[in-house]
Amino acid sequence: xxxxxxxxxxxxxxxxxxxxxxxxxxxxxxxxxxxxxxxxxxxxxxxxxxxxxxxxxxxxxxxxxxxxxxxxxxxxxxxxxxxxxxxxxxxxxxxxxxxxxxxxxxxxxxxxxxxxxxxxxxxxxxxxxxxxxxxxxxxxxxxxxxxxxxxxxxxxxxxxxxxxxxxxxxxxxxxxxxxxxxxxxxxxxxxxxxxxxxxxxxxxxxx
Numbered sequence: 001x002x003x004x005x006x007x008x009x010x011x012x013x014x015x016x017x018x019x020x021x022x023x024x025x026x027x028x029x030x031x032x033x034x035x036x037x038x039x040x041x042x043x044x045x046x047x048x049x050x051x052x053x054x055x056x057x058x059x060x061x062x063x064x065x066x067x068x069x070x071x072x073x074x075x076x077x078x079x080x081x082x083x084x085x086x087x088x089x090x091x092x093x094x095x096x097x098x099x100x101x102x103x104x105x106x107x108x109x110x111x112x113x114x115x116x117x118x119x120x121x122x123x124x125x126x127x128x129x130x131x132x133x134x135x136x137x138x139x140x141x142x143x144x145x146x147x148x149x150x151x152x153x154x155x156x157x158x159x160x161x162x163x164x165x166x167x168x169x170x171x172x173x174x175x176x177x178x179x180x181x182x183x184x185x186x187x188x189x190x191x192x193x194x195x196x197x198x199x200x201x202x203x204x205x206x207x
Contacts, residue, residue: 072141
Protein backbone atom coordinates (compact mmCIF):
# COMPACT_ATOMS: atom_id res chain seq x y z
CA UNK A 1 0.00 0.00 0.00
CA UNK A 2 0.98 3.63 -0.45
CA UNK A 3 2.68 5.89 2.06
CA UNK A 4 1.71 9.54 1.56
CA UNK A 5 4.00 12.51 2.11
CA UNK A 6 3.21 16.23 1.94
CA UNK A 7 6.02 18.70 1.42
CA UNK A 8 5.60 22.43 2.10
CA UNK A 9 1.93 22.50 1.09
CA UNK A 10 0.55 26.01 0.69
CA UNK A 11 -2.90 27.21 -0.36
CA UNK A 12 -5.84 29.19 1.01
CA UNK A 13 -6.05 26.97 4.14
CA UNK A 14 -2.68 25.24 4.62
CA UNK A 15 0.61 26.96 5.38
CA UNK A 16 3.87 25.10 4.91
CA UNK A 17 2.45 21.70 5.85
CA UNK A 18 5.04 18.92 5.78
CA UNK A 19 4.04 15.51 7.07
CA UNK A 20 4.56 11.79 6.42
CA UNK A 21 1.60 9.40 6.56
CA UNK A 22 2.55 5.72 7.01
CA UNK A 23 1.57 3.01 4.56
CA UNK A 24 -1.12 0.51 5.55
CA UNK A 25 -1.95 2.31 8.81
CA UNK A 26 -4.81 4.43 10.16
CA UNK A 27 -3.95 8.12 10.49
CA UNK A 28 -6.28 10.68 12.10
CA UNK A 29 -6.24 14.40 11.33
CA UNK A 30 -7.69 16.46 14.16
CA UNK A 31 -7.97 20.13 15.01
CA UNK A 32 -10.49 22.94 15.51
CA UNK A 33 -12.97 24.04 12.86
CA UNK A 34 -11.23 25.90 10.06
CA UNK A 35 -7.84 24.32 10.80
CA UNK A 36 -7.50 22.94 7.25
CA UNK A 37 -8.35 19.29 7.89
CA UNK A 38 -10.72 18.81 4.97
CA UNK A 39 -8.38 20.78 2.72
CA UNK A 40 -5.54 18.39 3.56
CA UNK A 41 -7.64 15.45 2.39
CA UNK A 42 -8.54 17.30 -0.81
CA UNK A 43 -4.88 18.08 -1.46
CA UNK A 44 -4.00 14.38 -1.15
CA UNK A 45 -6.87 13.46 -3.47
CA UNK A 46 -6.00 16.20 -5.95
CA UNK A 47 -9.35 17.93 -5.53
CA UNK A 48 -8.05 21.43 -4.76
CA UNK A 49 -5.19 23.67 -5.91
CA UNK A 50 -1.99 23.88 -3.89
CA UNK A 51 1.70 24.70 -4.02
CA UNK A 52 4.30 22.25 -2.76
CA UNK A 53 4.36 18.54 -3.43
CA UNK A 54 2.36 15.42 -2.63
CA UNK A 55 4.24 12.14 -2.89
CA UNK A 56 2.95 8.58 -2.99
CA UNK A 57 5.75 6.21 -1.97
CA UNK A 58 8.23 9.00 -2.68
CA UNK A 59 6.94 9.76 -6.18
CA UNK A 60 5.34 13.17 -6.86
CA UNK A 61 1.71 13.05 -8.02
CA UNK A 62 1.17 16.81 -8.32
CA UNK A 63 0.47 16.60 -12.05
CA UNK A 64 -1.69 13.50 -11.67
CA UNK A 65 -5.46 14.15 -11.92
CA UNK A 66 -7.74 12.90 -9.12
CA UNK A 67 -9.10 9.92 -11.07
CA UNK A 68 -5.57 8.59 -11.56
CA UNK A 69 -4.30 9.01 -8.00
CA UNK A 70 -5.90 5.79 -6.82
CA UNK A 71 -7.51 7.47 -3.83
CA UNK A 72 -10.95 6.64 -2.42
CA UNK A 73 -12.53 9.72 -0.85
CA UNK A 74 -15.64 10.00 1.34
CA UNK A 75 -16.73 13.64 1.90
CA UNK A 76 -18.60 14.85 4.98
CA UNK A 77 -21.85 14.36 3.13
CA UNK A 78 -22.16 10.85 1.71
CA UNK A 79 -23.00 12.15 -1.79
CA UNK A 80 -25.14 9.11 -2.59
CA UNK A 81 -27.32 9.41 -5.69
CA UNK A 82 -30.91 9.66 -4.37
CA UNK A 83 -32.50 8.14 -7.49
CA UNK A 84 -30.27 5.03 -7.36
CA UNK A 85 -30.57 1.97 -5.16
CA UNK A 86 -27.77 1.03 -2.81
CA UNK A 87 -26.63 -1.58 -5.33
CA UNK A 88 -26.49 0.96 -8.15
CA UNK A 89 -24.73 3.54 -5.98
CA UNK A 90 -21.99 1.05 -5.15
CA UNK A 91 -21.75 -0.16 -8.76
CA UNK A 92 -21.56 3.36 -10.21
CA UNK A 93 -17.74 3.88 -10.10
CA UNK A 94 -17.22 0.45 -11.65
CA UNK A 95 -19.60 1.24 -14.50
CA UNK A 96 -17.81 4.53 -15.11
CA UNK A 97 -14.51 2.63 -15.35
CA UNK A 98 -15.99 0.22 -17.89
CA UNK A 99 -16.00 -2.99 -15.83
CA UNK A 100 -17.95 -5.87 -17.34
CA UNK A 101 -21.25 -6.91 -15.76
CA UNK A 102 -19.84 -10.04 -14.10
CA UNK A 103 -16.96 -8.10 -12.55
CA UNK A 104 -19.37 -5.43 -11.30
CA UNK A 105 -21.64 -8.05 -9.77
CA UNK A 106 -18.77 -9.81 -8.01
CA UNK A 107 -17.26 -6.58 -6.70
CA UNK A 108 -20.55 -5.10 -5.48
CA UNK A 109 -21.50 -8.34 -3.72
CA UNK A 110 -18.08 -8.39 -2.07
CA UNK A 111 -18.54 -4.81 -0.81
CA UNK A 112 -22.05 -5.51 0.46
CA UNK A 113 -20.75 -8.49 2.45
CA UNK A 114 -17.71 -6.57 3.67
CA UNK A 115 -19.89 -3.85 5.22
CA UNK A 116 -22.72 -6.23 6.24
CA UNK A 117 -25.31 -4.35 4.18
CA UNK A 118 -26.56 -7.07 1.81
CA UNK A 119 -30.10 -6.48 3.11
CA UNK A 120 -29.98 -2.86 1.94
CA UNK A 121 -29.12 -3.54 -1.72
CA UNK A 122 -32.56 -2.67 -3.13
CA UNK A 123 -33.21 0.36 -0.92
CA UNK A 124 -32.76 4.02 -1.85
CA UNK A 125 -30.72 6.52 0.21
CA UNK A 126 -33.87 8.15 1.62
CA UNK A 127 -34.71 4.83 3.26
CA UNK A 128 -31.38 4.52 5.09
CA UNK A 129 -30.36 5.57 8.58
CA UNK A 130 -27.27 7.75 9.01
CA UNK A 131 -25.09 4.76 9.87
CA UNK A 132 -26.41 2.70 6.96
CA UNK A 133 -25.73 5.55 4.53
CA UNK A 134 -22.19 5.83 5.87
CA UNK A 135 -21.64 2.11 5.30
CA UNK A 136 -22.89 2.44 1.72
CA UNK A 137 -20.53 5.35 1.12
CA UNK A 138 -17.63 3.28 2.47
CA UNK A 139 -18.63 0.32 0.29
CA UNK A 140 -18.76 2.51 -2.81
CA UNK A 141 -15.30 3.87 -2.10
CA UNK A 142 -13.91 0.37 -1.54
CA UNK A 143 -15.14 -1.00 -4.87
CA UNK A 144 -13.56 1.95 -6.65
CA UNK A 145 -10.22 0.54 -5.57
CA UNK A 146 -7.07 2.45 -4.73
CA UNK A 147 -4.21 2.48 -2.31
CA UNK A 148 -5.46 5.13 0.09
CA UNK A 149 -8.84 5.67 1.74
CA UNK A 150 -9.71 9.20 2.83
CA UNK A 151 -12.72 9.89 5.04
CA UNK A 152 -13.95 13.29 6.23
CA UNK A 153 -15.71 13.14 9.61
CA UNK A 154 -17.23 9.68 9.42
CA UNK A 155 -18.98 10.41 12.71
CA UNK A 156 -21.01 13.24 11.16
CA UNK A 157 -24.68 13.08 12.29
CA UNK A 158 -24.19 9.74 14.07
CA UNK A 159 -24.98 8.96 17.69
CA UNK A 160 -22.27 7.57 19.97
CA UNK A 161 -23.17 3.91 19.49
CA UNK A 162 -23.33 4.15 15.70
CA UNK A 163 -20.09 6.13 15.64
CA UNK A 164 -18.30 3.27 17.39
CA UNK A 165 -19.77 0.78 14.92
CA UNK A 166 -18.50 2.80 11.95
CA UNK A 167 -15.06 3.12 13.54
CA UNK A 168 -14.96 -0.65 14.04
CA UNK A 169 -15.82 -1.12 10.35
CA UNK A 170 -12.90 1.13 9.41
CA UNK A 171 -10.52 -0.81 11.65
CA UNK A 172 -11.71 -4.07 10.10
CA UNK A 173 -11.25 -2.74 6.56
CA UNK A 174 -7.75 -1.60 7.46
CA UNK A 175 -6.91 -4.96 8.99
CA UNK A 176 -8.36 -7.08 6.18
CA UNK A 177 -7.49 -4.93 3.15
CA UNK A 178 -4.29 -3.27 4.36
CA UNK A 179 -5.36 0.14 3.06
CA UNK A 180 -3.69 3.36 4.13
CA UNK A 181 -6.61 5.10 5.86
CA UNK A 182 -6.64 8.83 6.63
CA UNK A 183 -9.58 10.11 8.68
CA UNK A 184 -10.57 13.64 9.66
CA UNK A 185 -12.27 13.48 13.04
CA UNK A 186 -13.24 15.61 16.04
CA UNK A 187 -13.19 12.54 18.29
CA UNK A 188 -9.88 13.13 20.05
CA UNK A 189 -10.35 10.29 22.52
CA UNK A 190 -10.91 7.73 19.75
CA UNK A 191 -7.99 9.06 17.71
CA UNK A 192 -5.47 9.05 20.54
CA UNK A 193 -6.44 5.58 21.74
CA UNK A 194 -7.04 3.81 18.43
CA UNK A 195 -5.16 5.04 15.37
CA UNK A 196 -1.52 4.56 14.45
CA UNK A 197 -0.71 8.25 13.94
CA UNK A 198 -2.39 11.54 14.87
CA UNK A 199 -1.77 14.78 12.96
CA UNK A 200 -2.80 17.97 14.79
CA UNK A 201 -3.69 20.93 12.59
CA UNK A 202 -4.08 24.45 13.98
CA UNK A 203 -4.61 27.45 11.70
CA UNK A 204 -3.40 25.49 8.69
CA UNK A 205 -0.18 24.34 10.32
CA UNK A 206 0.93 21.07 11.90
CA UNK A 207 1.09 21.63 15.65
